Amino acid sequence: MVSRPAHAVRVPYGLDTRLLDELHRNSLQAPGQDGLAEQLSADSFVALYRQAIEQLEEKVAQGEGQPPMRKYEVDLMCRCLLSCGTLGEAIHCAAEFCAMLHPRAGKLSLELHGQSATFHMDSLRQRRSSAACLVDLTGLFCYLQLFAWLIGQTLRPSNVFLAHPERKDAMPFLGLFDAPVSVGKATYGFSFGAELLARQVVRKPAELAVFLVDFPFRLIGAPPNVVSATQQVRSFLDAALAHELELPALGSIAEALGTSEPTLRRRLAAEGSSYQQLRRLCLCESAQRCLRDSDWTIGRVAGHLGFSSEAAFRRAFVSWTGHAPSHFRIKGD
Known part of the structure; x- marks a missing residue:
């Protein structure tokens, strides 16, 4: 059985408010939220997320003139994928299943380049909107979860890309992919090691x-x-x-996830990661994004990332990349 923390947990800052803001923007009813409590239970957040996406999906589908893919159809697709032998076969099966529901299920495809495989999800949207971005982002994350579940191991993308042009509309969900994310591409999708395509589907119908x-x-x-x-x-x-807050300590995150700090540290180590590595990676990627996509001064970037001084930020950036922030901005690395 799935272990679910019964106590209140702290939702990553902004995930809940992002969903509620999008509902209000589209004149939709927030699901039983008169105002957000400081903490939500895991089950309460699941209910909020589910109801928000279902309402937004209906709204987006109306604008497209097509009904959305229904839950029973998603469930049926998952059942079909269990009959496949490998992950590669399962992805092709998912593409064929969605083709039968064209165009409302979107278009899936798989592309191979040497040792890299790229999964493409084209939602076939006629219109781009912040609501559609959340719906499509959820769909992409759905496939990532499903493929990982089928082979019984975490599937780590090397990069993720979104068809939506505005990165801010996808925040703060992007951290869930654990990979660099680019926007404004032709499709949604992610790349991963092609060797995973040969992994056996290990899950059973039960x-x-x-x-x-x-x-x-x-x-x-x-x-x-x-x-x-x-x-x-x-x-x-x-x-x-994303909200210019102090980065939470590992102990605080562990408490929010309903586990202990040592257990969370062991889980990270088993995945070849650590809190310090992730902290450094997130700061580095955010710094590079600010330098590349904004006209902020180096001092403002340093303040945005929580550094006590511009000098401290410069030292950290050099240790991360081997270059000064000004060099990165000039070269556009």
Whole structure:
């Protein structure tokens, strides 16, 4: 059975308010939220996420003139994928299943380049909107979770890309992918090691019902191989950076996830990661993004990332990249 923390947990800052803001922007009813409490239970967040996406999906589908893909169809696709022998076969099966529902299920495809495989999800949107971005982002994360679950191991993308042009509309969910994210691409998708395509599908039909209960909305307290510890920790760090808050300590994140700090540290180590590595990676990627995509001064970037001084930021940036911030901005590395 899935372990679910019964006590209140701290949702990564901004995940809940992002959903509620989008509902208000589209004149939709917030699901039983008169005002957000400081903490939500894991189950309350799942309910909020599910109801928000379902309402936004209906709204977006109306604008497209097509009904959305229904939950029973998603469940049926998952059941079909269990009959496949390998992950590669499962991805091709998912593409064929969605083709039968064209165009409302979007278009899936798989591209191979040497040792890298790239999964593409074209939502076939006629219109781009912040609501559509959240719906499509959830869909992409759905496939990432599903593929990882099928082979019984965390699937770590080397990079993620979104068709939506505005990065801010996807915040603060991007940390859940545990990979660099680029926007404004032709499709949504992610790349990963092509060797994973040969991994056997290890799940059995009897396991499907439990997996589908909160799929794909359980971002907090999710079981391993569905949302990794690395993804969960990174979501807290990226959310804090997006809102210019102090980065949470590992102990605080562990408490929010309903586990102990030593257990979370061991889970990260088993995934080849650590809190310090993730903290450094999130700060480095955020710094590079600010330098590349904004006209902020070096001092403002340093303050945004929580550094006590511009000099401290410069030293850290050199240690991360081997270059000064000004060099990075000039070269556009």
